[in-house]
Amino acid sequence: PNPASGALSQALRLPHGSTVEWSLYDLAGRRVAILWRGVLPAGAHELTGALPRSLAGGLYFVRVSVEGRTSPARRLAVVR
Numbered sequence: 783p784n785p786a787s788g789a790l791s792q793a794l795r796l797p798h799g800s801t802v803e804w805s806l807y808d809l810a811g812r813r814v815a816i817l818w819r820g821v822l823p824a825g826a827h828e829l830t831g832a833l834p835r836s837l838a839g840g841l842y843f844v845r846v847s848v849e850g851r852t853s854p855a856r857r858l859a860v861v862r
Contacts, residue, residue: 785859792829799823803847
């Protein structure tokens with residue numbers, strides 16, 4: 783959900799098994815959290831992750847990286 787205050791989810795479809803990383807970035811482009819990291823088989827998936835409790839409210843970006851290729855960033859408003 784956007785805005786978010788706790789749990790996050792991200793749907794993705796993979797054409798073949800891949801290493802996936804889902805990360806959260808601040809406005810300066812610094813990675814502030816890895817929400818999910820691992821290897822997934824081909825097919826549809828729903829990643830789930832939790833916002834760090836120490837994270838301040840504000841605007842952030844999330845990105846999914848598959849085999850080192852990064853998708854476009856999506857805005858995420860964190861509400862505390």
